[in-house]
Amino acid sequence: MIAHHFTVDVEEYFQVSAFEGYVSRDSWATLHSRVEASVGRLVDLLARHRARGTFFVLGWVAERHPNLVRAIVRAGHEAASHGWDHKRVGEQTPDEFRASVRRTKQLLEELSGQPCLGFRAPNFSIVSGREWALDILLEEGYRYDSSLYPVRRPGYGYAGGGRDPHWLERPAGRLAELPPATLRRLGVNLPAGGGAYFRIFPYALVRSTIAEYDRRGVPATFYLHPWEIDPAQPTLPVSWLARLRHYTGLGRTLPRLERLLSEFRFTAIADRFAAPALATRA
């Protein structure tokens, strides 16, 4: 049985892009933190299932919770970068983006004692026209990206992107791309890689998606956020749509994760770089 990728975007419940208009960055430091407890629960869950994962950590979170990063790595998982303060790529100039991914990588390497190889953009925000971000990642020493969600969605998605792990040939070099898993139906890629799609839709959606990759012998990339296993998080006064997406199914996530982890094998993305197929570098 092939090992798929279990990934977690490590951020607080109040840092999600959908809450941007309601929770200012200035107020973040005053809000009650819940990320450490939820990540601890995920680490325990993975240990019970003998699974490993990649944790894309915000620099902002790592700076305030250094022990969180140490605990992730001590448990055998990979610490990778989710940028500094959850700004979408399109909200930053190339210089600001470079500073954000550089600062986050440096801090994570200091805390983990391991190279930080990977990046996932907040809200999968490396969209068409923002490919310069991929070159900056290469120039800053990143080896892979996991931001190009090959779906057509309002606000995010990289509709022309490949579904399976692949190499991106860029002016700055060769970057591995590990796209979140999608379900292909009637010639269309549907988002089914995790997150809200895992909580809100029937379990069978994500299950059949990963099973399809499994049959083809291709690793699927599953993703989740710590706040998605935390039904006790404070409810924020946000729009009904943001509320629907954020709070629906929180109580279902953990039991579904137990099932997913018992049905499939999972490992960290960094493991691929030890494999011959991805070990050669241009």
Ligand SMILES: [Zn+2]
């Ligand atoms: Zn995020």
